[in-house]
Amino acid sequence: MSDDAVLDSPADAVREAYRSGAMTPVDVLTLTLARIDARNPAVNAMAYVDADGAAAAAEAATRRWAAGAPLGPLDGLPVTIKDSVHxxxxxxxHGCAANADVPDSTFDSPPAARLKEAGAVIVGKTTMPDFGMMAAGVSSLYGITRNPWDTSRNSGGSSAGAGAALASGIGFSAVGTDIAGSVRLPAGHCGLVALKPTQGRVPHTAPSTMRSAGPMGRTVDDVMDMYDVLSGPDARDLWSLAPSSGSTPRDPLAPSGLRIGVLPELGPNFGADDAVLAVLADAAAALRDGGADVSTMAPLFRDDPYPALDRLFQVRAAAELESIREDLRELVHPAIRGWCAPGADRSATDFTRDGEAVARSAELVRAATAEFDYVISPVIPTVGFAAEEVGLDPSHPLAHCGFTAWANQTAQPAAALCFGFPGGMPVGIQVIGPRFADAEVLRLTKWLESKRPDTITWPDPAAVRTGGN
Known part of the structure; x- marks a missing residue:
């Protein structure tokens, strides 16, 4: 295989090269570091490159493969982790210029620990927006992270660099984190696969019932491999679940006989553009052709549920802002400072009322999706937006996350999969399943991947012209 073919291949092809001795983890790391040098300047995906740490991991993996004793499917594979993963x-x-002098991490968070135990080669950390509170690739510290398919377009966020790196062929999988869609949104923008797992299935710190770490990759199989590694329990996350039974089955879940709901609209003023709905319709048609009972769902909400959720996010961001030394707060991105400012004035009773309102909305979502085996929806309501924008509504940078955010509140697993390229840009669909059905969601997503109408040829962002391909 050529250098480009190696780095753009599914991970299984690289493992076969390791098994045969045609390549070693050291060889693939060398190619990966060269690709970072060649492609990262166009997309600004890498926050930090750990060449020395990666070299030590690759050398150890090379010895294990030579002895015929790899630790597992990620052993010797280059991967990345998000800036927010210690x-x-x-x-x-945490994406923020005010944190530029924070000392380096002294511990491995659960995702980093599991990757190291599995022999993965962590080549570095990827960019994110301030506090992870922007669903776009814009940061006060890192600047703009760009979409490899068209560098004038946004990568999505908050796992912005993870998405841009993978679509650029940097790493075979990545760890992102997701509080309102932050692994699924970059996957939707960048043509990838991602899973927001059932809350607690992938341990992380600090423990949260809303935020999850989640695997991202170019193929469902690569996401499955990382999911299996990340999903072991960790006592540091008090919400982490007991181990699941065995590895995720790799056979696709055929939809014959399944009840599939199609959700094109959440409620008032939150639907999707025609180009996005056309991609969703293609996925629904594939499922129907596969024998599923496919039904279009009515909008879930009569009244807009987002303001209460947005206020909870504002309070979270305001608390983080106040934790920063006062003379450094002006370094936080102005869009985040302006948006979260009202959060500082919310009372405890205001916060409680908003939490109760969000819980009621989450129950509406859970009950509506429970009428089906699985539900598909858009990931993003539009075909992306410009690289410099902080979101579709600059005053509320998470407002376009409606299709993704509610699965965080219901704790349901939700995957993202690219299913079309209107105008040459990726558009993703979301696959939502019942709580704890992470493996089944991935298996159905794999079946859909096999029915995707487009064959993906990954871009070289250094050669992509802006404004369309």
Missing amino acids: AVGTPWR
């Missing part, structure tokens, strides 16, 4: 000796900045 790993020993690497910077943690």
Whole structure:
């Protein structure tokens, strides 16, 4: 295989090269570091490159493969982790210029620990927006992270760099985090696969019932491989679940006989553009042709449920802002400072009322989706937006996350999969399943991947012209 073919291949092809001795993890790391040098300047996906740490991991993996004793499917594979994932000796900045001098991490968070135990080669950390509170690739510290398919377009966020790196062929999978869609949204923008797992299935710190770490990749199989590694329990996350039974089955879940709901509209003023709905319709048609009982769902909400959820996010961001030394707060991105400012004035009773309203909305979502085996929806209501924009509504940078955010509140697993390229840009669909059905959601997503009407040829962002391909 050529260098480009190696790095753009599914991970299984690289493992076969390791088994045969045609390549070693050291060889593939060398190619990956060269690709970062060649492609990252066009997309600005990498927050930190740990060449020395990656070299040590690749050398150890090379010895294991030579002895015929790899630790598992990720052994020797280059991967990335998000800026917000602590790993020993690497910077943690949470996307924010105010954190530029925070000391490097002294511990491995659960995702980083599981990757190291599995022999993965963590080549570095990827960019994110301030506090992870923007669903776009814009940061006060890192600047603009761009979409490899068209560098004038947004990568999505908050796992912005993870999405841009993978679509650029940097790493075979990535760890992102997701509080309102932050692994699924970059997957939708960048043509990838991602899973927001059942809350607690992938341990993370600090423990949260709303935020999850989640795997991202170019193929469903690569996401499955990382999911199996990340999903072991960790005592540091008090919400982490007991181990699931065995590895995720790799056979696709055929939809014959399944009840599939199609959700094109959440409620008042929150639907999707025609180009996005056409991609969703293609996925629905594939499922129907596969024998599923497919039904279009009515809008879930009569009244807009988002303001209460947005206020909870504002309070979260305002608390983080106040934790920063006062003379450094002006370094936080102005869109985040302006948006979260009202959160500082919310009372405890205001916060409680909003939490109760969000819980009621979440129950509406859970009950509506429970009428089906699985539900598909858009990921993003439009075919992306410009690289410099903080979202579709600059005053509320998470407002376009409606299709994704509610699965965080219901704790349901939700995957994203690219299913079309209107105008040359990726458009993703979301696959939502019942709580704890992570493996089944991935297996149905794999079946849909096999029915995708487009064959993906991954872009070289250094060669992509802006404004369309």
